Amino acid sequence: MTKEIGITVKKSDDFSEWYTQCVLKSSIADYSPSKGFIILRPYGYAIWEIVKELLDCELKKTGHKNGFLPVLIPESLLTKEKDHFDGFMPEVFWVTKSGDSDLDEKLAVRPTSETLAYSMFSKWISSYRDLPLKLNFWNSALRAEIKSTKPLIRNSEFLWQEGHTAHDDENGADKEVRMILDIYKNLIEEFLALPTLSGFKTDKEKFVGANYTTCLESIMADGKALQMATSHNLGQNFSKPFEIKFLNKETVEQYVWQTSWGISWRVIGAIIMVHGDDKGLILPPKIAPTQVIIVPIYKDDSKTVVKQKAFELEQILIDSKIRAQTDDRDEYTSGWKFNDWEMKGVPLRINMGLRDMKENQVEFVRRDTKERFYVKEKELVNQVMSTLEDIQSNMFDRAESHFQANIRSASTLDELLSVLDTAGGFVACSWCGKRECEDLIKEKTTADIRIVPFSPKNNISACIGCGEGETKEVYFGRAY
Amino acid sequence: MTKEIGITVKKSDDFSEWYTQCVLKSSIADYSPSKGFIILRPYGYAIWEIVKELLDCELKKTGHKNGFLPVLIPESLLTKEKDHFDGFMPEVFWVTKSGDSDLDEKLAVRPTSETLAYSMFSKWISSYRDLPLKLNFWNSALRAEIKSTKPLIRNSEFLWQEGHTAHDDENGADKEVRMILDIYKNLIEEFLALPTLSGFKTDKEKFVGANYTTCLESIMADGKALQMATSHNLGQNFSKPFEIKFLNKETVEQYVWQTSWGISWRVIGAIIMVHGDDKGLILPPKIAPTQVIIVPIYKDDSKTVVKQKAFELEQILIDSKIRAQTDDRDEYTSGWKFNDWEMKGVPLRINMGLRDMKENQVEFVRRDTKERFYVKEKELVNQVMSTLEDIQSNMFDRAESHFQANIRSASTLDELLSVLDTAGGFVACSWCGKRECEDLIKEKTTADIRIVPFSPKNNISACIGCGEGETKEVYFGRAY
Numbered sequence: 001m002t003k004e005i006g007i008t009v010k011k012s013d014d015f016s017e018w019y020t021q022c023v024l025k026s027s028i029a030d031y032s033p034s035k036g037f038i039i040l041r042p043y044g045y046a047i048w049e050i051v052k053e054l055l056d057c058e059l060k061k062t063g064h065k066n067g068f069l070p071v072l073i074p075e076s077l078l079t080k081e082k083d084h085f086d087g088f089m090p091e092v093f094w095v096t097k098s099g100d101s102d103l104d105e106k107l108a109v110r111p112t113s114e115t116l117a118y119s120m121f122s123k124w125i126s127s128y129r130d131l132p133l134k135l136n137f138w139n140s141a142l143r144a145e146i147k148s149t150k151p152l153i154r155n156s157e158f159l160w161q162e163g164h165t166a167h168d169d170e171n172g173a174d175k176e177v178r179m180i181l182d183i184y185k186n187l188i189e190e191f192l193a194l195p196t197l198s199g200f201k202t203d204k205e206k207f208v209g210a211n212y213t214t215c216l217e218s219i220m221a222d223g224k225a226l227q228m229a230t231s232h233n234l235g236q237n238f239s240k241p242f243e244i245k246f247l248n249k250e251t252v253e254q255y256v257w258q259t260s261w262g263i264s265w266r267v268i269g270a271i272i273m274v275h276g277d278d279k280g281l282i283l284p285p286k287i288a289p290t291q292v293i294i295v296p297i298y299k300d301d302s303k304t305v306v307k308q309k310a311f312e313l314e315q316i317l318i319d320s321k322i323r324a325q326t327d328d329r330d331e332y333t334s335g336w337k338f339n340d341w342e343m344k345g346v347p348l349r350i351n352m353g354l355r356d357m358k359e360n361q362v363e364f365v366r367r368d369t370k371e372r373f374y375v376k377e378k379e380l381v382n383q384v385m386s387t388l389e390d391i392q393s394n395m396f397d398r399a400e401s402h403f404q405a406n407i408r409s410a411s412t413l414d415e416l417l418s419v420l421d422t423a424g425g426f427v428a429c430s431w432c433g434k435r436e437c438e439d440l441i442k443e444k445t446t447a448d449i450r451i452v453p454f455s456p457k458n459n460i461s462a463c464i465g466c467g468e469g470e471t472k473e474v475y476f477g478r479a480y
Numbered sequence: 481m482t483k484e485i486g487i488t489v490k491k492s493d494d495f496s497e498w499y500t501q502c503v504l505k506s507s508i509a510d511y512s513p514s515k516g517f518i519i520l521r522p523y524g525y526a527i528w529e530i531v532k533e534l535l536d537c538e539l540k541k542t543g544h545k546n547g548f549l550p551v552l553i554p555e556s557l558l559t560k561e562k563d564h565f566d567g568f569m570p571e572v573f574w575v576t577k578s579g580d581s582d583l584d585e586k587l588a589v590r591p592t593s594e595t596l597a598y599s600m601f602s603k604w605i606s607s608y609r610d611l612p613l614k615l616n617f618w619n620s621a622l623r624a625e626i627k628s629t630k631p632l633i634r635n636s637e638f639l640w641q642e643g644h645t646a647h648d649d650e651n652g653a654d655k656e657v658r659m660i661l662d663i664y665k666n667l668i669e670e671f672l673a674l675p676t677l678s679g680f681k682t683d684k685e686k687f688v689g690a691n692y693t694t695c696l697e698s699i700m701a702d703g704k705a706l707q708m709a710t711s712h713n714l715g716q717n718f719s720k721p722f723e724i725k726f727l728n729k730e731t732v733e734q735y736v737w738q739t740s741w742g743i744s745w746r747v748i749g750a751i752i753m754v755h756g757d758d759k760g761l762i763l764p765p766k767i768a769p770t771q772v773i774i775v776p777i778y779k780d781d782s783k784t785v786v787k788q789k790a791f792e793l794e795q796i797l798i799d800s801k802i803r804a805q806t807d808d809r810d811e812y813t814s815g816w817k818f819n820d821w822e823m824k825g826v827p828l829r830i831n832m833g834l835r836d837m838k839e840n841q842v843e844f845v846r847r848d849t850k851e852r853f854y855v856k857e858k859e860l861v862n863q864v865m866s867t868l869e870d871i872q873s874n875m876f877d878r879a880e881s882h883f884q885a886n887i888r889s890a891s892t893l894d895e896l897l898s899v900l901d902t903a904g905g906f907v908a909c910s911w912c913g914k915r916e917c918e919d920l921i922k923e924k925t926t927a928d929i930r931i932v933p934f935s936p937k938n939n940i941s942a943c944i945g946c947g948e949g950e951t952k953e954v955y956f957g958r959a960y
Contacts, residue, residue, distance in 0.1 A: 032550050033557055033599050034587060042545035042615065049546065065522035066529065070512050070637045071551060071589070071620065072573070077513055093552070094577040095589060098624035099570040107514060109551070109575060109589065119513055129811055135522065140551065144578035157550045331609055 006339055010278050015222040016150075022272050023151045026281050026344045036149045036156035040265070043344065044152075046289035047268050048159060052138065054191055054287075055161065055263070058183050064134040064163060069116050071139070072107040077115040080241045084114065087208025091143040093156075109142045114209065114234070114260055117164045118242040125166060125256060128248050132172055134165045141264075152269035153226070153480050160264035166244060166256040170235070173257035177233045180261045181214045184229040187263075192271055193284040193396040194218055195403040196228055197426070197475065199451040204438055207260075211235035217451045217475070219406045220273040223424020225450045225477035228270060231261035274399050281345025282367050284395050285388040292317055292324040292384055293346045297334050297353035309357055313350070313380060320381045322388070342367060347391045348384065368394055407475070411461050417445050420478060426450060428457065429464040430471035437465025447476040486819055490758050495702040496630075502752050503631045506761050506824045516629045516636035520745070523824065524632075526769035527748050528639060532618065534671055534767075535641065535743070538663050544614040544643060549596050551619070552587040557595040560721045564594065567688025571623040573636075589622045594689065594714075594740055597644045598722040605646060605736060608728050612652060614645045621744075632749035633706070633960050640744035646724060646736040650715070653737035657713045660741045661694045664709040667743075672751055673764040673876040674698055675883040676708055677906070677955065679931040684918055687740075691715035697931045697955070699886045700753040703904020705930045705957035708750060711741035754879050761825025762847050764875050765868040772797055772804040772864055773826045777814050777833035789837055793830070793860060800861045802868075822847060827871045828864065848874055887955070891941050897925050900958060906930065908937065909944040910951035917945025927956040 007025060011018045023029050028044035031037075040048065056066070072095055079085045093109040096102060110116075117135070125133060142157045149155055163180065167173045181198060188194050196216040200206075206213035210232040218228050238244070239255040248254055275282040285291050296310035310326045317324035327337050334351075341349055351363040360377045368391050375383045406425030410416040419427050431437060431449065438449055441464065456473035463471050487505060491498045503509050508524035511517075520528065536546070552575055559565045573589040576582060590596075597615070605613060622637045629635055643660065647653045661678060668674050676696040680686075686693035690712040698706050718724070719735040728734055755762040765771050776790035790806045797804035807817050814831075821829055831843040840857045844864075848871050855863045886905030890896040899907050911917060911929065918929055921944065936953035943951050 030600060030603070032596070034550060034552055034554050037550040037552065039550065039600060040548035042547050045547045046545070048548075065526070067522050067525045068520035068528075068620075068639060070514060070517040070519065071622070072514055072517065072637070074514050090579040092579060093575045093587070095573045096576045097574040097586075099572060106577075107573070116512070120510060120519060123510070129809075140548075142551070146578075157552070159548060329609075 006343060007278060007280050011221065011276065018276075018278075019269075019273060020151065022276050022280055023269075028268065028272070028281075029151050031151075034156075036145045038151050038155050040159070043289065044268060047271075047283070047287055048265055050287045050289065051187070051191070051267065052161070055183070055187055056138070058187070059136050059163070062134075062179065062183070063132075064136045064165075066136050066138065069110075069113050069137055069139070071110045073110060073113070073116045075106045075108060077119055078108050080115055081209050081238055084209035084238075088112070088143070091145070093142050093144055110139070111143050112141055112260075112262075113137060113139075113162055114164065114238060115242075118238045118244060118258070121164075121166055121256070122242050122244045125244055125246050127246055128168050131168045131246060131256065132165055132176070134163070134176075136161055136163045150269070150480065152265055152272075158264045158266065160262050162262045163260060165259045166239070167258070168246065168248060168254070168256065170257045173233050173235070173259050176259045177214055177231045177261070180231045180259070181216065181229070184231070184261075184263055185216055188216060188218075188228055188267065189396065191284065191286045192267055193286075193392060193399055194228070194267075194270055194274055195396070195400045197451055197453055199453040199475075201230070202438060202449045202452060202474070204435060205448060207232045209234060209237050211237065215451060217426075217477075218270060218274070219403055219425050219477070220270065220480070221276075221402070222273075223406060223478075225426065225479040226266070226270055226273075227450070227479065228267060229261070229263040232259060234258040234260060274402070275395055276345070279339075280343030282395065283345040283347060285347045285392045288323065288345070288347050290323055290325045290344075290346050291388055292322055292348045292350060293341045294324060294326045294350045294352065295334055295337050295341070296326065296328060297351055302354040303330075306352065306354055306357065310352060313352070313362070313377075316380060317384060320385070322381075322384055348387055366391060368398075409459060411464065413441065413444060413464055416441070416447070416464060416476060420445055420447055420476070424478060426475040426477045428459065428473055428475055430459075430461045431474045432463035432466055432469035432471050434463075434466070434469070437463055440465050441476065445476070447478050449474045450477040450479060451475045486823060487758060487760050491701065491756065498756075498758075499753060500631065502756050502760055503749075508748065508752070508761075509631050511631075514636075516625045518631050518635050520639070523769065524748060527751075527763070527767055528745055530767045530769065531667070531671070531747065532641075535663070535667055536618070538667070539616050539643070542659065542663070543612075544616045544645075546616050546618065549590075549593050549617055549619070551590045553590060553593070553596045555586045555588060557599055558588050560595055561689050561718055564689035564718075568592070568623070571625070573622050573624055590619070591623050592621055592740075592742075593617060593619075593642055594644065594718060595722075598718045598724060598738070601644075601646055601736070602722050602724045605724055605726050607726055608648050611648045611726060611736065612645055612656070614643070614656075616641055616643045630749070630960065632745055632752075638744045638746065640742050642742045643740060645739045646719070647738070648726065648728060648734070648736065650737045653713050653715070653739050656739045657694055657711045657741070660711040660739070661696065661709070664711070664741075664743055665696055668696060668698075668708055668747065669876065671764065671766045672747055673766075673872060673879055674708070674747075674750055674754055675876070675880045677931055677933055679933040679955075681710070682918060682929045682932060682954070684915060685928060687712045689714060689717050691717065695931060697906075697957075698750060698754070699883055699905050699957070700750065700960070701756075701882070702753075703886060703958075705906065705959040706746070706750055706753075707930070707959065708747060709741070709743040712739060714738040714740060754882070755875055756825070759819075760823030762875065763825040763827060765827045765872045768825070768827050769803060770805045770824075770826050771802055771868055772828045772830060773821045774804060774806045774830045774832065775814055775817050775821070776806065776808060777831055782834040783810075786832065786834055786837065790832060793832070793842070793857075796860060797864060800865070802861075802864055828867055846871060848878075889939060891944065893921065893924060893944055896921070896927070896944060896956060900925055900927055900956070904958060906955040906957045908939070908953055908955055910939075910941045911954045912943035912946055912949035912951050914943075914946065914949070917943055920945050921956065925956070927958050929954045930957040930959060931955045
């Protein structure tokens with residue numbers, strides 16, 4: 001592999017350029033001709049399909065059903081909840097024409113579907129028997145991003161799911177919000193091997209139109225914070241303007257309580273940022289489209305027999321539900337293949353040549369630790385399984401160490417600024433809860449309150465902004 | 481179930497109204513606030529998910545990979561292949577603003593993705609080693625429909641898949657086009673229980689930008705024709721303007737040969753139209769989200785024990801991979817439930833009460849034939865499986881009889897018109913191949929040439945239009 005084909009910068013030297021090269025060169029994604037938009041190539045889409053399948057299964061288990069909503073939303077619907085509209089308005093794409101004709105009413109290209117979904121909820125819900133209504137939509141959302149776009153992290157269109165539920169009381173909505181956040185947290189930690197912190201957004205940072213927003217926040221390898229998923233309690237803020245009412249068992253008319261929540265392909269960006277190294281991606285086995293790549297090593301005279309053996313092993317692994325693949329391309333050298341699969345982040349490589357065959361063994365090469373060792377053929381399936389498990393837990397442990405090491409604290413504004421400038425990460429501070437202080441700190445440090453943790457460490461002192469008042473522990477960070 | 485809840489017209493009396501009621505009342509779909517757009521509700525989406533999964537599996541087996549393309553396409557790309565653009569232009573939705581700002585260049589909301597996909601193909605393809613490139617995209621397409629919209633059949637946005645491939649020679653593209661059509665045909669006949677005819681579109685009716693289009697055509701219960709799927713050979717019509725070139729093994733530069741193909745949620749509309757009856761939908765077991773509905777019949781004193789037994793049977797069926805569900809809602813009567821599940825088209829209903837339990841039996845009620853019979857509990861799984869198989873094949877046979885009975889022939893224009901007016905369906909005629917004759921017949925009968933069959937019956941006579949020339953057999957029909 002020539003220099004231009006592999007990753008040409010170190011992760012520690014130029015993180016941003018390293019990330020972009022990882023995304024493009026490993027064939028995860030590519031730029032679309034329209035500025036701010038990207039295309040997900042098969043390798044990236046295969047990761048998304050696995051993540052989607054895992055989450056979809058959990059959502060169905062917990063009683064959610066999928067549906068489809070149109071991508072175009074009439075302006076009159078979008079404006080019905082004022083805060084919501086004001087929040088999204090600057091980044092909405094508008095359809096104003098069809099063919100050569102002007103439309104009577106502008107249509108928004110879906111920035112999110114609350115308004116459209118809830119205009120339907122009011123038709124579908126009339127009795128307590130219709131509740132809870134728990135729907136989910138796998139689609140894309142569009143928000144015009146003009147500055148600092150970054151593939152998978154910030155684009156004008158992104159793949160996600162949006163869940164929308166309606167409940168017969170506030171408690172039902174509260175429970176739903178937390179259950180969904182737990183499902184997200186389990187998905188992200190257990191399968192994506194990414195540690196996260198759970199908590200609330202401040203009123204300033206919450207979803208426009210929500211009573212409160214809960215979220216999962218993580219820290220990338222460069223110390224910047226990344227929001228991984230959000231789950232909102234909408235209270236009756238939408239059910240009132242959209243008149244989503246039901247008759248309860250006592251035949252009293254009430255407005256429903258609602259939630260909405262989403263997770264996007266951004267998590268693929270986080271996997272790359274957190275786990276990758278100078279050679280490229282390192283994918284957690286549980287979400288790697290190819291978990292094991294088998295590279296047969298042969299000369300012209302041993303080609304047939306070695307390839308045949310490789311396919312045999314591949315089949316044995318596939319029969320054990322392991323996503324294995326053989327790279328038998330003659331037009332590339334073994335060395336080129338090694339580099340290519342390393343860049344793509346396949347967790348485990350198996351090398352095998354004629355000599356190995358005679359010894360009834362193959363060589364394992366771990367992507368995470370670069371360890372190499374021989375495994376007897378009869379041990380193949382067990383060894384692959386245990387090695388993949390080991391890689392998965394090692395990757396989480398490594399990420400968790402980095403995560404914990406990047407949670408610091410500060411008790412003055414100067415200290416906060418200095419920690420942010422030298423190390424980044426999350427900085428635990430005491431905050432009085434006032435918007436003025438939040439704004440002041442943002443102005444002086446360019447950091448936001450990323451999260452108000454569910455489980456604070458409670459090292460409470462005076463507010464880092466005004467030095468006054470009753471305070472709570474919040475985590476500041478500079479974010480993507 | 482009151483009259484207003486069930487279907488209130490007969491299929492034979494007012495087919496169009498019957499169809500709309502079937503779609504809306506069975507909770508398949510609903511109208512969106514934007515004219516021409518519909519929403520797919522969970523029951524409809526669940527059918528789409530099953531169809532999608534079946535097709536996706538076949539496409540992956542034959543080497544296709546999924547990806548994601550943005551929904552917005554710059555005008556300059558869309559106009560690059562002139563015929564293609566002229567064909568789609570009248571029905572394109574245009575984004576002209578983001579927030580309050582006018583865009584520099586208009587963006588089309590995806591009517592189809594050839595141009596966007598192929599602008600990327602030219603980046604991704606440089607050598608014979610990159611070919612064939614076989615990609616597929618599960619997304620939605622938008623085409624402004626102002627008149628005669630019909631849920632699932634003709635809407636301004638529809639769910640579909642679009643496949644796009646590039647090959648190193650013409651033969652590769654030809655083979656792909658036919659392989660895909662065979663995959664579609666098998667899906668539609670084997671799983672949707674709908675008979676189809678395979679053949680070519682005429683030059684007038686082919687996809688704008690294609691060398692030729694192959695298609696599957698079917699006949700609905702009202703005698704109207706419905707296009708079920710298309711597979712196009714694009715030749716080098718796109719590879720030349722988009723400069724998709726590769727070096728072959730002899731290092732000679734060549735343009736690729738291409739195909740594109742798609743199938744949409746319209747097939748769900750066809751299932752309803754062909755199989756449904758006065759009581760509502762009848763779903764083929766292979767694509768029914770609920771294959772078996774168990775209705776426990778109880779009074780207050782037998783409630784617990786009967787419900788428990790129902791859930792036991794449900795679990796036994798689920799363990800045998802049968803999509804079974806128990807309707808244990810206390811707030812509805814058994815009679816209401818029977819009507820509701822009949823309207824939704826669940827292929828097999830199982831009734832069971834206390835008396836049945838004592839006899840170790842349950843009652844089967846077939847949706848297709850309305851047959852009822854008792855089955856011993858120990859025979860449950862076998863009997864369910866064989867009954868579902870029998871329903872599936874019976875449904876295809878019934879549809880096939882209707883299909884064959886609605887293929888007629890005509891040798892004069894008057895005869896054609898009379899058959900179309902009295903019976904509809906396909907009318908086999910001889911045609912000289914000239915556009916003038918095709919246009920003339922359309923003008924006089926409002927019928928198109930739906931298909932030039934791969935396997936004509938070859939009852940060739942003079943052209944039905946001009947009475948002259950060498951002719952081939954084509955099928956006329958009035959279409960949705």
